[in-house]
Amino acid sequence: MSTSNAAAIVDTKATRRDFYSRIDPANLAPLWEQLHNLVTRTPASACRAVHWPYRQVREYLREAGELITAEEAIRRVLILENPGLRGQAAATTSLYAGLQLILPGEIAPPHRHTQSALRLILEGEGAYTSVEGEKTPMKRGDFVITPSWTWHEHGNETDQPMVWLDGLDVPLVAMLDASFAENTGDQKAPSPQKSAGDSKARYGSNLLPVDYVAPTPASPLFSYPYADTLAALRTLAAGDAPDACHGHKLRYANPVTGGHPMPTIGAYIQLLPDVFSTAPYRCSAGTVFAVIDGAVTVTLDDRTFTAQPNDVFVIPSWAKHHFEAHGETTLFSFSDRPVQEVLGLWREQR
Template structure:
């Protein structure tokens, strides 16, 4: 009897509330109590999904793209890596963009600059260049190359073979802040003001000009982190001791003068996994994009397993438990928005 009396009362209350919500909606108001559980969640809820791009499958599309449009027409000839949970948003995670860029012998991707910071991981070819703020860097496979926010940059290929690299940008972060600016140069190539490799000599040997001061974009003065040095450091770690059970042998790329990340919005990492090494289950709050540089790695998720091979790209969303199993001695590169989360006191990890 009590239940039958309560049902009409509850229905009346719901109707009264819905009418109230409609009235206040007309004045651009909404009740927090209807949305609080979606806004403040116990753990991250991301639209980002785990995803894997096989380089063997994607590479022919890049070849086809080079026959369809020139670098000059496209400005940047790139195939976006769209996360399946974020289609139409040009996003690989909720905060980051990634794409594969191709440039043919003799081509130039003309100079421009923008608010978004960018990084390049060279996947194929050797001898093309990127120029940043008047300094040319010759790119080789595995090199990690940076283009800090609001720096002039152009790319060119003076080699005799195509060059392909992975682009990573903080596009979504900048868009969220409504802070996007861009400017095109009147010249295809910027004027060079320093010798090739100048930043590596000035800042890459434990030294710095005596009058150096941090730039406004708070980025590393190094524009290139050569893979041969990264690989040597990882092998040195391996020779010195046992791997971390959750990470293997893992290093972070740093600004040599501050110890911070190369760019304030994106962190980059290199990781070595010995043959048959399986990481313990791990998760963290920063969605992370991985690329295999050497070896073969089995990626184990709760509901999915896939094999990642050289030049493959895969993404692990925020707070997604995963294991990495090296079927061969393997080296991986990765990048994420971890520096932003750490600066805001938001980053966390779980080592199961």
């Protein structure tokens, strides 16, 4: 390169830097300096693969139960923070996860919020979630939802602690600036007035109230018992060969529309036969998994770990991975796939 050409390049860079500094006070920036970081060839998420062993986290939950009451905390939860998203209360870029403890005799007081929430029961039996005045008893493995803007509270009338995995669309709602919430001091929550099983009778028996029109996209069925789910999976496993990438996998459904239980969060359950090893797979939805039964070795490009019952782990968007089951294994998972599908963004690679 000639001396004159080198000088011209230096001069051009200096001129551009001067231009950028002058437009900065006007809250302007040159797209051409950032385009390669904004429109990437594949997802470039800060979300990382992470594994939370339940045995370790459970001990911290026990300590939290001694430090603060459910009433004081409103919700006694340890947030599962992704190491690539610390300080953002995020398990993936769009979803929150946490482990909630409620001790015998405690009540987590009623509130409601625009964030949709799900629960996967990990420990205990007999406590309840009350949604819009209907008490839903909870057992291990049950999938329970509290749709957006529904009053809900939790109570434990048993003599044993209850622990469950919470999943919410907190980061997604925050990104949209659409967070609203009310406590019982703002407006009275509905008192329990519906018999247990009311929503199942109305919506979960292949029947609907006559002239029923769904008021929201969310499922009116609040509880999906694990006993029913496991029976369905085993029936499928008895008659079908497992899918190479998923084993035997089902998605939880809104019984009215056939869609997802909540418009922003999809939830899934899968059964992997003993010693079954899945083919490599990846998708565009960062996903939170929890082991219900069995155990699974998870292999990604950069790490391997084995998850035991009640362990929680995250597979980031577009991270290639495969599973190997140790014993008959059931995995629960949730992701933002419903949002991606509606927006035409969902992709997978088998």
